[in-house]
Amino acid sequence: MPPRLLLRLHRIGLVAMAYLGIFYVLVNSAAFPLIAGRTRASQEAFGHSITVLGATFSWLLPLPMGADTAAGYLQWRGYGFMAIVFAAWGLISACGAVRRDEDRGLVESLLATGISRLRLLVSRSVFFAMLSAEIVFLAGAAGWVGCVIAGSPAEVSGLVGESAALWGLTLASFGIGLLVAQLAADFRSAAAAASLVGLLMFLLDSIGRSSIQRAPVTDISVFHLFNQSNAIAPRGTFDLAATLALFVVAATATVVASVAFVRRDIGAGLIRTRRRRAPDVHVPSSNPLLRTPVARGLWIHRLGALGWTAGMAVAAAAVVLLVNVTATFFASTPSLSPYLRGLPGSVHTVLLALIWLSFAQALVAIFAITVVSRWSNEDSSGVLEMQLAEPIPRWGLLGERAAELTVIVTVMSFVAMAVILALAPAEGIPLDVGRLLTATALLIPFGLTFAGVGALLAGWRPRAAVVVLSTITAISYFVFELGPLFKWPALADNLSVFQLYGTPLITPVFVGGLIAMLAIAVVGFGSAGVMLARRDVAA
Amino acid sequence: MTGAIVMQGLSKDYGSGHGLFDLDLEVAEGEVFGFLGPNGAGKTTTIRLLMGLIHGSAGTATVFGLDCDRDSVAVKREVGYLPGELPQFGGMRGSEVVAYLGGMRGAIDRARVTEIAERLELDLGRRFREYSRGNKQKLGLVLAFMHRPRLLILDEPTSGLDPLNQQTFHHMVGEVSADGATVFLSSHVLSEVEETCSRVGIIRDGRLVSDMTMDRVHELRYHEVVIDFNGDVPEGAVRAAAGVEDVAVDGPRLTCTVHGGFDGLLAAISGHTVADLVSREPSLESIFLSYYSK
Numbered sequence: 001m002p003p004r005l006l007l008r009l010h011r012i013g014l015v016a017m018a019y020l021g022i023f024y025v026l027v028n029s030a031a032f033p034l035i036a037g038r039t040r041a042s043q044e045a046f047g048h049s050i051t052v053l054g055a056t057f058s059w060l061l062p063l064p065m066g067a068d069t070a071a072g073y074l075q076w077r078g079y080g081f082m083a084i085v086f087a088a089w090g091l092i093s094a095c096g097a098v099r100r101d102e103d104r105g106l107v108e109s110l111l112a113t114g115i116s117r118l119r120l121l122v123s124r125s126v127f128f129a130m131l132s133a134e135i136v137f138l139a140g141a142a143g144w145v146g147c148v149i150a151g152s153p154a155e156v157s158g159l160v161g162e163s164a165a166l167w168g169l170t171l172a173s174f175g176i177g178l179l180v181a182q183l184a185a186d187f188r189s190a191a192a193a194a195s196l197v198g199l200l201m202f203l204l205d206s207i208g209r210s211s212i213q214r215a216p217v218t219d220i221s222v223f224h225l226f227n228q229s230n231a232i233a234p235r236g237t238f239d240l241a242a243t244l245a246l247f248v249v250a251a252t253a254t255v256v257a258s259v260a261f262v263r264r265d266i267g268a269g270l271i272r273t274r275r276r277r278a279p280d281v282h283v284p285s286s287n288p289l290l291r292t293p294v295a296r297g298l299w300i301h302r303l304g305a306l307g308w309t310a311g312m313a314v315a316a317a318a319v320v321l322l323v324n325v326t327a328t329f330f331a332s333t334p335s336l337s338p339y340l341r342g343l344p345g346s347v348h349t350v351l352l353a354l355i356w357l358s359f360a361q362a363l364v365a366i367f368a369i370t371v372v373s374r375w376s377n378e379d380s381s382g383v384l385e386m387q388l389a390e391p392i393p394r395w396g397l398l399g400e401r402a403a404e405l406t407v408i409v410t411v412m413s414f415v416a417m418a419v420i421l422a423l424a425p426a427e428g429i430p431l432d433v434g435r436l437l438t439a440t441a442l443l444i445p446f447g448l449t450f451a452g453v454g455a456l457l458a459g460w461r462p463r464a465a466v467v468v469l470s471t472i473t474a475i476s477y478f479v480f481e482l483g484p485l486f487k488w489p490a491l492a493d494n495l496s497v498f499q500l501y502g503t504p505l506i507t508p509v510f511v512g513g514l515i516a517m518l519a520i521a522v523v524g525f526g527s528a529g530v531m532l533a534r535r536d537v538a539a
Numbered sequence: 540m541t542g543a544i545v546m547q548g549l550s551k552d553y554g555s556g557h558g559l560f561d562l563d564l565e566v567a568e569g570e571v572f573g574f575l576g577p578n579g580a581g582k583t584t585t586i587r588l589l590m591g592l593i594h595g596s597a598g599t600a601t602v603f604g605l606d607c608d609r610d611s612v613a614v615k616r617e618v619g620y621l622p623g624e625l626p627q628f629g630g631m632r633g634s635e636v637v638a639y640l641g642g643m644r645g646a647i648d649r650a651r652v653t654e655i656a657e658r659l660e661l662d663l664g665r666r667f668r669e670y671s672r673g674n675k676q677k678l679g680l681v682l683a684f685m686h687r688p689r690l691l692i693l694d695e696p697t698s699g700l701d702p703l704n705q706q707t708f709h710h711m712v713g714e715v716s717a718d719g720a721t722v723f724l725s726s727h728v729l730s731e732v733e734e735t736c737s738r739v740g741i742i743r744d745g746r747l748v749s750d751m752t753m754d755r756v757h758e759l760r761y762h763e764v765v766i767d768f769n770g771d772v773p774e775g776a777v778r779a780a781a782g783v784e785d786v787a788v789d790g791p792r793l794t795c796t797v798h799g800g801f802d803g804l805l806a807a808i809s810g811h812t813v814a815d816l817v818s819r820e821p822s823l824e825s826i827f828l829s830y831y832s833k
Contacts, residue, residue: 188630281664282661283649283652283653284641285632285634285638381627382626385626386626387643388590389618390615391616391643393612536587538587
């Protein structure tokens with residue numbers, strides 16, 4: 001397959017993982033002295049606290065090792081988290097390569113050119129291997145730079161070894177994803193099955209790590225193989241056998257997937273469900289929601305909306321349940337106490353405010369990006385043309401889109417708020433309900449800010465909208481996260497939309513920020529309306 | 540009759556010679572107009588200009604007196620539209636797509652939807668992604684016809700349909716036309732236009748090269764004649780005969796084309812011994828292929 005086409009097919013994963021991998025690793029290493037302190041004593045105290053905290057989080061991440069150094073902290077927080085993200089990328093990317101491209105007829109077209117199925121699958125796998133290698137090793141390089149900035153350089157051999165293990169995990173996940181995708185009949189079911197397999201492997205390793213007596217069955221998880229190496233941490237080791245095993249899993253899964261791909265019908269999965277023969281339908285759906293403005297969009301996208309709402313609720317619950325552990329960690333870490341000093345309210349409330357609201361903001365911003373992605377897709381796929389062939393004005397359609405997004409963000413935010421209200425008393429977290437209500441309500445203009453910018457971009461250059469909005473969001477988030485750490489001027493901080501939101505759970509509403517967010521949203525949607533009215537659709 | 544569609548100097552310049560240039564065309568109410576041309580000639584661009592989806596570089600287009608650009612919402616109330624290719628509606632069922640897009644228009648005539656779906660044998664209970672190309676096209680036809688529009692704008696309407704459903708479509712066009720609706724359909728299949736249209740416009744390289752009634756189209760018909768003579772070939776007399784063109788002689792065989800009646804040719808060859816004579820009428824497709832290539 002032509003490399004340019006392959007690059008185009010993997011562009012979203014490439015951009016997202018490059019952003020995430022490089023920036024995440026860089027931040028988690030470079031910012032170490034800022035959170036652990038610059039003296040050896042404060043770093044040792046920090047390392048001790050992380051060890052205690054790590055034991056609590058052992059179901060999520062491997063136990064920390066040498067967390068009193070930038071390298072050890074990078075190993076625990078950086079690569080522990082990256083393993084989950086890169087494995088998910090491998091699984092979903094494989095499902096996309098097999099099923100999404102098949103769903104849209106690309107595989108059929110490529111096979112019609114004379115390329116063999118085996119060669120097609122192998123070329124996709126080899127390209128993904130090259131792509132993921134670049135990102136993983138660039139992230140490793142970013143980790144090295146970050147440790148240098150932090151003043152305690154990491155061993156290059158350790159970074160190379162850990163990067164190799166992460167690459168192996170990503171490829172093994174990709175291979176497993178390829179295999180799972182052969183069984184399903186479409187992308188959605190393939191992605192669901194692959195996610196389930198990924199979760200199962202993660203839980204196996206998690207159970208094995210947390211159990212006193214380890215059951216051998218837990219060792220089959222690719223996460224277990226990855227976690228055998230902790231080469232970046234001081235006194236850590238690189239497990240060559242476990243890393244090679246990851247590559248063997250990748251190769252074996254890819255070979256089996258190739259055999260399945262050769263044997264099955266294009267457009268069908270290896271597992272086929274017999275279609276129930278129902279009488280033909282010749283009437284339009286009588287669902288009144290499909291005929292009601294705004295409600296029709298909500299109905300069509302109900303599964304996504306429910307998923308986001310459930311995800312936000314689970315995140316809210318997790319944050320509430322972790323507040324006490326985090327409070328203990330902060331209390332036992334002198335270098336972290338300045339971050340809470342001066343903030344009003346109890347430590348628990350402050351932590352809930354800081355952790356939950358930054359989490360909620362990130363989720364709402366990502367949700368807005370996915371919605372903008374759908375708007376762009378509707379434009380290029382011809383759905384917009386069909387919508388505008390009906391007698392509704394363009395600005396009306398734009399208004400309907402904004403209203404739909406507003407409703408979903410509202411539901412997501414207030415369901416999460418209900419979860420917090422339900423769980424916080426049992427955790428002993430004092431809450432000001434009025435402020436929680438305000439903070440939740442402010443997530444709506446926050447989401448509309450990103451959506452307004454996204455609508456403008458989608459109205460101007462639909463194909464570039466997602467990449468540009470993602471870049472703006474990423475920069476905005478890193479300015480928000482890094483500004484206080486690196487003591488950037490307030491002017492730079494206020495360029496971040498995240499900063500404009502403020503901390504309404506513990507401080508009064510940042511009125512200037514609210515006005516700025518509303519202004520961006522109004523100008524964004526207004527300009528998008530003008531752009532959409534002026535430009536050609538379906539051209 | 541008044542003009543259902545009036546285009547005056549309508550242009551859409553995409554640069555590098557692509558687009559639509561200076562189109563003057565009027566389609567009367569109740570007329571079934573076929574818009575013919577090869578791929579990339581400008582048919583879809585014209586249709587999108589009429590639908591207000593794209594903005595013209597110059598000129599105007601009106602539908603029932605309404606400006607297609609300025610009053611596009613009002614225009615679309617009167618129009619049933621079938622795009623060249625239906626978009627992906629993914630997991631939505633056909634019945635939901637109808638309810639969704641019909642709901643954007645307002646009320647749905649359920650009886651009309653049922654009537655069309657039954658005629659086209661389209662199962663609206665299946666998901667869009669399960670539809671074959673032909674079934675997607677049928678769904679597009681349901682969407683275009685379901686609200687009994689005054690004007691139907693159809694881009695390659697029989698693309699993907701089997702011959703039986705093509706026939707059903709031709710009947711449907713005949714019926715709506717009999718009820719007074721105007722139909723503007725683009726195609727590059729002449730037989731389809733021949734069966735359904737009363738007038739035809741031919742577009743090439745973004746310019747209207749011909750606008751004629753179907754009667755006039757039929758006048759373009761000609762016969763290809765091959766005559767084998769025993770003895771002398773009366774080449775001179777044949778060349779001079781009225782309505783005879785493209786004369787070529789190869790030994791005892793003469794080939795030519797005959798436009799209109801055969802009287803001139805028969806008079807030219809009288810007195811000569813004819814061993815064999817074959818006359819063949821080319822399809823309209825062939826006639827237009829030669830027209831395009833001029």
